[in-house]
Amino acid sequence: MAKDDKKLSKDLFEPIELSADKGEELTRPEISFWKDAWLRLRKNKAAIVGLFLLIFIVFMSLIGPMMNDYDIDQADYDAKNLTPKVKGLEWMSMFDGKKTWEIEGVTVESATEAGLRAYEVDEQFVEIEVISQGNPDNNEYAKIEMHVDDYANRGYDETYFWFGTDQLGRDLWTRTWKGTQISLYIGLLAAIIDMIVGVIYGGVSAYYGGRVDNYMQRFIEILVGIPNLVVVILMIILLKPGLLAITIALTITGWTGMARIVRGQVLKLKNQEFVLASRTLGATDRRILSKHLIPNVTAMIVINTMFTIPSAIFFESFLSFIGLGLQPPIASLGTLIDAAFDSYRTYPYMLVFPAIIISVLMIGFNIVADGIRDALDPKMRK
Structure with a gap:
C-alpha cells in the first residue's frame, strides 16, 4: 500500500440487517413465458404494424358487406364497368x-x-x-x-360504388370483402387441420417410436410424394371445382409439414427427466403427450401455423386463378383476380383492390410470423 493512501474510518461502513424471511425475495417482477414473449413482440414495430393490418382486414371482411345495400350477386347490367x-x-x-x-x-x-x-x-x-x-x-x-x-x-348521379362494378354490374366492394371471407376461411381451415391432425399424428409417431413411428412416417412420405395440385385435380374429377374439393385436398396433404416438425421436437423431449418423472408417478401416455410434451412444442406449433395460413390463402387463389378452385359466381380473391385479369388494361380498378388485399394478407402474416418466431426464441432475448 502506498504511503500517501489514507485509511478509511470504520464508521463509514454500516452492516445491513437482512431478515431471514427475505432470503427468497425476488428482485424483479415474475412474468410468464407468454407474457415475456408478448413484451418482446411488442417491441417489434414491423410485427405490430402487420398485426394491425391483419386485424383491420379481418374486421372489414366481416362488416364490409353490411356497409351498403348491395347483395353479392345483385347484377345490374346498366351499371356494368362503373369506376369507383x-x-x-x-x-x-x-x-x-x-x-x-x-x-x-x-x-x-x-x-x-x-x-x-x-x-x-x-x-x-x-x-x-x-x-x-x-x-x-x-x-x-x-x-x-x-x-x-x-x-x-x-342516370346513377346519387349512387356510389366504392370499388366500382364488374362486367355484370355487381358491386365490387361487397364481392371483394365476401371474397376475403372465403380466403380467410381457407387459411383458418388449414391452420385448424395443422393443429389437430398434424400435432396429434406427429406427437403419437415420435412418442411411441419403433415400428409405430416407422409405419406412420412411411405413410407421410407417400402423401408428400403426391403434389397438392394432383390431389386437387383428383378431387375435381370425383366431385366438382369448388370449396369442398379444396377442403378435402388440404385435409389429405396439408398437415404433413406440421406432423414432421412436431415429431422432431417430441423426439428431443421424450427421454428427458421430467417425462421420466411423470411416467414414474404413473401418468398415462395420453397425459404425458397432452400435458408435458405438446405444451413444450407450442412455440413451434404457433410459428408453423402462422406460416401455413398465407400459404393456404395463396394456394386457393392460385387454384381459382387457373380455373381449378372456386368457380363463379362464388367470390374469392382468386376468382376476382381471374375475372379482372382479362380487362385489367381497360378497367384496372377491378384488379387493384383484390390484389392489394391478398398482398397485404401475405405480407402481414409473414411479418407477424417472423415476429412471433423471434419473440418465442429464448436465444433472441437481449
Missing part, C-alpha cells in the same frame, strides 16, 4: 366516378364527335382536354382526352 366513386372523395381522380379516353382525329371536333358516338356519351357530361391540335398537311392527327362523368351519363 366515394362520396366526399370525388376530388381524387381515382374515386370521382369518371372515365378518361384518349381519342385521335383529323381535327379536335372530329375526334370529339367520334368519341361521343363510339362510347354513347351525352355531350353535357363530357369535358374535353386537347393534348395536340395536329396538322392535316403533315398527316398529324389531333389528340384529345375525353373525361366522362359515367355515373351521370347512365
